[in-house]
Amino acid sequence: MKRAIFTAAAAFVLLGAGAAGLTAWPIGEKPALAELEGNADRGAYLARMSGCIACHTNAEGGGAPLAGGLALKTDFGTFYSPNLTTDENYGIGSWTPEIFAKAIRQGVSPDGTPYYPAFPYPFYSKFSDQDIADLWAAFQTVPAVAEPSKPQEMQFPFSYRPGLKLWRAMFLGPEPFKPEKGKSEQWNRGKFIVEGPAHCGACHTPRNALGARQAELKLHGADSLPDGGKSPPITADELLDKGWTVNSLKYALKTGILPDGDAFGGSMGEVVRDGTSFLADEDLTAIATYLLDPDKPDAN
Known part of the structure; x- marks a missing residue:
């Protein structure tokens, strides 16, 4: 009986240590952006191409453009798109271009936690520095909306956000776009x-x-x-x-x-x-x- 209790306690300690390690494990790299001037018109075009407006606007619910709140129901739970307006408290108004680039191309939030891959950052890793500068310029023109983002409603163990770091290690291989030789x-x-x-x-x-x-x-x-x-x-x-x-x-x-x-x-x-x-x-x-x-x- 004592051995069983000790084994269970040891397993609990190991699990706790593993969870603590995952939480502390830093991911992503600091973007080294060149000093580029963004073109807001081109950025707005890229945003349309990328589905930003469609995914981050709850049109049926009467939401403002890019204020988030659109529900995406999956087998893992329900995702809600976040507020991407320039509101400093609830949107991205307090971000820097470097924070924006790390979020878009690496899927890492400002506090270092990973985003769920419902946000298609593995695809957005193909964006160049100029693309990021243009997108950033476009998002700076979006009116601020003081609407808090809805929390994600995920089932356990997917609700444990640091666990996404293991998912990234297993499946994520972001690479910049490289033209294929011999093609037009x-x-x-x-x-x-x-x-x-x-x-x-x-x-x-x-x-x-x-x-x-x-x-x-x-x-x-x-x-x-x-x-x-x-x-x-x-x-x-x-x-x-x-x-x-x-x-x-x-x-x-x-x-x-x-x-x-x-x-x-x-x-x-x-x-x-x-x-x-x-x-x-x-x-x-x-x-x-x-x-x-x-x-x-x-x-x-």
């Missing part, structure tokens, strides 16, 4: 958008039991999206088999209307409404070019 500038622009700000793989790639994307099934579609949705595969082979062309895909991303006259529904309809419908024609062409890969037959 247009194709590489499409690759940057799809694998970076537009974070298409966040919804169109299946995830494992811990919520990490299954890299070997990139863009093969997913059956368990938040709120019970599904996404189709958008690999080049699948799109070409279904008769998509660069022009028809561009048109669908701009208008939401499919080649058969139907329209995107659900979350993809929202992506078009709040994101891709605002993109320039050349960027829509780049996305379609990358996804279809016109080096293959019948891509044009």
